[in-house]
Amino acid sequence: MLRPNNPEWRQIPWDRALAAASPSVASALEKSLAGSELGFEEGMTLATVEGNDLVALTKVADELRRRVVGDRITYVVNRNLNFTNVCIVGCAFCGFSRGPDSPDAYFHSTDALLAKSVEAVERGATEVCIQGGLPKDLNGYYYVELLRAIKARLPELHVHAYSPMEITYGVEKTHLPLSDYLLMLKDAGLNSIPGTAAEILDDSVRRSLSPNKLKVRQWIDVIRTAHALGIPSTSTMMYGHTESPEHWVKHMLLLREIQKETHGFTEFVPLGFIHSQTKLFQIGGARAGHSPHEDLIVHALARVLLHGYIPNIQVSWVKLGYEQSLACLEAGANDFGGTLMEESISKAAGANFGEYVSPGEFRALIRTIGRIPAERSTTYKIRKVFENPDAEEVMPSGPMPIFGTPTTHTPVTSTGY
Numbered sequence: 001m002l003r004p005n006n007p008e009w010r011q012i013p014w015d016r017a018l019a020a021a022s023p024s025v026a027s028a029l030e031k032s033l034a035g036s037e038l039g040f041e042e043g044m045t046l047a048t049v050e051g052n053d054l055v056a057l058t059k060v061a062d063e064l065r066r067r068v069v070g071d072r073i074t075y076v077v078n079r080n081l082n083f084t085n086v087c088i089v090g091c092a093f094c095g096f097s098r099g100p101d102s103p104d105a106y107f108h109s110t111d112a113l114l115a116k117s118v119e120a121v122e123r124g125a126t127e128v129c130i131q132g133g134l135p136k137d138l139n140g141y142y143y144v145e146l147l148r149a150i151k152a153r154l155p156e157l158h159v160h161a162y163s164p165m166e167i168t169y170g171v172e173k174t175h176l177p178l179s180d181y182l183l184m185l186k187d188a189g190l191n192s193i194p195g196t197a198a199e200i201l202d203d204s205v206r207r208s209l210s211p212n213k214l215k216v217r218q219w220i221d222v223i224r225t226a227h228a229l230g231i232p233s234t235s236t237m238m239y240g241h242t243e244s245p246e247h248w249v250k251h252m253l254l255l256r257e258i259q260k261e262t263h264g265f266t267e268f269v270p271l272g273f274i275h276s277q278t279k280l281f282q283i284g285g286a287r288a289g290h291s292p293h294e295d296l297i298v299h300a301l302a303r304v305l306l307h308g309y310i311p312n313i314q315v316s317w318v319k320l321g322y323e324q325s326l327a328c329l330e331a332g333a334n335d336f337g338g339t340l341m342e343e344s345i346s347k348a349a350g351a352n353f354g355e356y357v358s359p360g361e362f363r364a365l366i367r368t369i370g371r372i373p374a375e376r377s378t379t380y381k382i383r384k385v386f387e388n389p390d391a392e393e394v395m396p397s398g399p400m401p402i403f404g405t406p407t408t409h410t411p412v413t414s415t416g417y
């Protein structure tokens with residue numbers, strides 16, 4: 001089967017691919033190209049494509065991407081700060097969390113996190129992304145105190161922090177109303193929040209993944225309240241575990257409805273489930289992670305279903321690896337995410353990727369598919385376009401997995417982050 005990130009695939013014009021699609025797939029894609037919203041049934045038609053229909057979906061998604069955001073592939077220079085891996089929630093899909101007495105449990109001090117933030121800025125980062133586990137005895141004001149410490153030293157640094165789960169935990173700990181808690185975080189310097197902890201926004205799926213996690217209604221409340229207060233967020237979906245295509249479609253349509261109301265999502269980030277070190281997989285409760293076929297469908301489907309509302313579709317290179325990231329960037333996605341510098345969560349859980357990709361490596365990778373690299377801010381303001389290669393552009397020396405051989409690069413476990 002022809003796939004993106006393949007010279008032969010690249011030669012096929014989108015309209016020729018569309019002409020070879022089955023009538024129902026062609027009809028849905030034509031409607032999207034004409035600027036109309038697709039509904040659930042059309043989403044389901046696209047979520048289950050194979051063969052020529054998959055080529056048509058990815059080609060049309062790539063064309064929609066070109067029309068909306070052009071040929072640039074953006075990335076942000078950032079650093080992940082995972083302040084603790086101690087967590088009481090017990091999500092069955094998580095390979096990151098540890099009990100407080102575990103020999104590899106950690107809780108970094110504020111001074112250490114501050115030092116990492118300073119180092120990140122010195123290395124060109126414009127953002128730190130802060131998330132962590134939920135320890136039992138966490139002070140509900142910890143999140144705000146950490147923000148204040150970072151902002152006092154680095155007022156210009158964009159702080160992208162705290163999932164809806166963490167914010168809900170802070171609200172529970174402090175007994176403050178949600179809006180007051182978020183406003184306190186904003187006043188302390190919170191610039192945006194990760195739309196993680198979404199997994200699949202369906203309570204029956206969530207019960208099987210993590211009965212202790214926040215419910216769909218709570219996730220939506222945090223996001224809508226944050227957006228109303230002028231705090232933007234990303235949006236995410238974890239796929240490749242117990243869910244079915246129906247859940248992908250419903251999840252994306254729900255995000256689209258929220259975005260119509262709030263306009264607060266900066267991007268959508270599909271997160272492939274990395275299975276092997278998770279309880280969920282080990283007890284036979286989930287399939288063996290995301291497949292290359294699912295990766296393509298999910299990224300292309302997101303481009304089509306969110307068309308007109310969420311302009312940026314991001315690949316998670318930590319979950320996908322380089323080759324599959326590039327394939328998805330030719331199937332509707334337009335953003336490479338962050339350089340990360342440190343990404344403990346997927347790495348600790350067993351992923352083959354997840355330390356650091358330098359900006360030069362990102363640009364070299366982007367150049368291999370004939371697109372133009374551009375560094376962006378967290379909120380997608382373009383900081384610099386790299387029309388021509390420079391001396392810093394070098395291909396990563398680490399593993400460059402070959403597309404279609406999942407043993408070399410399919411990540412092996414995942415959290416919802």
Ligand code: SF4
Binds near residue numbers: 094415
């Ligand atoms: S996914 Fe997050 S909330 Fe769930 S167990 Fe892991 S660290 Fe805790």
